[in-house]
Amino acid sequence: MPEEPSDTGFPIIDDIDRVIHEPARLLIMSHLYVLDSANFLFLKRQTGLSDGNLSSHITKLENAGYVEIIKKFVDRKPLTVIQLTKGGREAFRDYQRQMQHMFEGIRD
Amino acid sequence: MPEEPSDTGFPIIDDIDRVIHEPARLLIMSHLYVLDSANFLFLKRQTGLSDGNLSSHITKLENAGYVEIIKKFVDRKPLTVIQLTKGGREAFRDYQRQMQHMFEGIRD
């Protein structure tokens, strides 16, 4: 009979949202959680990611329904705004809760 | 002139210890941080990992110097004990601090 991992207060591996867990996206999501939205260039500077990488990471976040990507022209220059969605906010909060819950059982 | 990401209180991507960050190993390390040491079977049950995966994850932790793997025979059965090292304890604490620091700036 296969056994389930017993409840130790630690999260089950599968519970961790890997879309958010990936460091680059964790950083993007942290900024968005605070600012709600940010433009491409800003995120690029904050994260230190290259154009290509930032682009692919926000596309993944978009596919997960965590952000909305809005393209406009401002001052006749392209401006890409990345906007956190409600689902994205919730997912990030869940992730945060899970991590903190895990660390709670751990104090020296 | 290339720009450094400005200090927002969020960690730099490269600062995240990916050896620990990987969910499976995060779970292993959490247990070890509390228990200091644990045997193979126990960790396998707690994490729900397969033999092979658990084995390869603890090998990675060993290569990083975070655990020591001790093989003995008890009751005439092989017993593999995974013991957290000092370095492992420190690395985990650093990881935890970094994560919590990141979440600190984020409260609704």
Next chain:
DNA sequence: TATAGCACTTTGTATGGCAAAGTTAATAAG
């Protein structure tokens, strides 16, 4: 026309996780 800025997209490489199957070593059961 050439250049620069912004935001991609594509391509290639390297890594890494995971499942599955096979292996070894020791003992227990028949």
Next chain:
DNA sequence: CTTATTAACTTTGCCATACAAAGTGCTATA
């Protein structure tokens, strides 16, 4: 003596993903 069982691997193969680098398209400006 043979087979099975337990514990713990190791190996193989697949697939996803991260990242760098290079090229593309669009707009505006010199």
